[in-house]
Amino acid sequence: MMEGLGAGKSDYTIQATGDIEKVGGRLGGLPVTTGPGDQVSGSTANGTVWGKSDGFRIYGGIKSISLENPDHVQVHTGAIAGGPDDDHGDLCEVVVRAEKVEFISGQGPGEGALELEIEHDIRGGQSEHTSLRLPTGATRNIGVAIDNFKVPRSGSEPKTIVTKITEREPPRDWFTGAPDEGSEPVDITLACDNPQQVTNTVPIDSDRGNPGKVKVYYTIDDLDD
Incomplete structure (x- = not known):
């Protein structure tokens, strides 16, 4: 999840060993958007985040995450509650x-x-x-x-x-x-x-x-x- 901090914005690129899927809804208690400006192609995702958050599901591992303005982005990785395939019986x-x-x-x-x-x-x-x-x-x-x-x-x-x-x-x-x-x-x-x-x-x-x-x-x- 790419969380925008403050009023600044940042372009980002995510590269993975497997496919990347854009997701919406709520991850880790934070709403995530699915705007048209965020593009996913196979194992690469490109986008811009400011003021809100972008969420992705990554199949495989993360090869790299590049940030234009690191001070304006908080990157969250790992298993986050609220993913698209979560079994809600395993959540509280x-x-x-x-x-x-x-x-x-x-x-x-x-x-x-x-x-x-x-x-x-x-x-x-x-x-x-x-x-x-x-x-x-x-x-x-x-x-x-x-x-x-x-x-x-x-x-x-x-x-x-x-x-x-x-x-x-x-x-x-x-x-x-x-x-x-x-x-x-x-x-x-x-x-x-x-x-x-x-x-x-x-x-x-x-x-x-x-x-x-x-x-x-x-x-x-x-x-x-």
């Missing part, structure tokens, strides 16, 4: 959820709370946004599903959640301080029959000398259990 559905956020540190004594906007971004999947007010020392429930993935029962699939925090100033401080921000990735593993809780502690920079820190709790669960 795994959901990733953001459950709660905990105040760790930050803010002056006069403010008393963090005004947060939280983005939960699964690379190769969906993202969700949460807005809430987090008082000093408190924990607040989030309780949102970020994305669901089909995962082979005989294997697992790695993913990365990037937690992005924006701490907004209250209205009375709009002219004295800019929003404070922080971002932190955390690696997760999707697998059947393996419920997990993962935490991500995100530092929040500050232009006023009072940096903060919050901890976000995620759960990963098999919906088929």
Whole structure:
């Protein structure tokens, strides 16, 4: 699967030892397109990817993958859930959820709370946004599903959640301080029959000398259990 990253684009060429088949639908939790600009001839595929993803089924091995702009493409290889010949009885559905956020540190004594906007971004999947007010020392429930993935029962699939925090100033401080921000990735593993809780502690920079820190709790669960 050729996953386009950001706004840039890249031409690519795939060469295999056997035939290549263009596929659509959803691979590894990511929608893939079947546009006319992607050409397959025997054991060679040529195309351009940007902003979306192109999916292929390769019979045999991969001889080479050439990328015009490697910074704009993430290449995924191997057995990926959602291929055209998958037996859905051998797959489970795994959901990733953001459950709660905990105040760790930050803010002056006069403010008393963090005004947060939280983005939960699964690379190769969906993202969700949460807005809430987090008082000093408190924990607040989030309780949102970020994305669901089909995962082979005989294997697992790695993913990365990037937690992005924006701490907004209250209205009375709009002219004295800019929003404070922080971002932190955390690696997760999707697998059947393996419920997990993962935490991500995100530092929040500050232009006023009072940096903060919050901890976000995620759960990963098999919906088929």
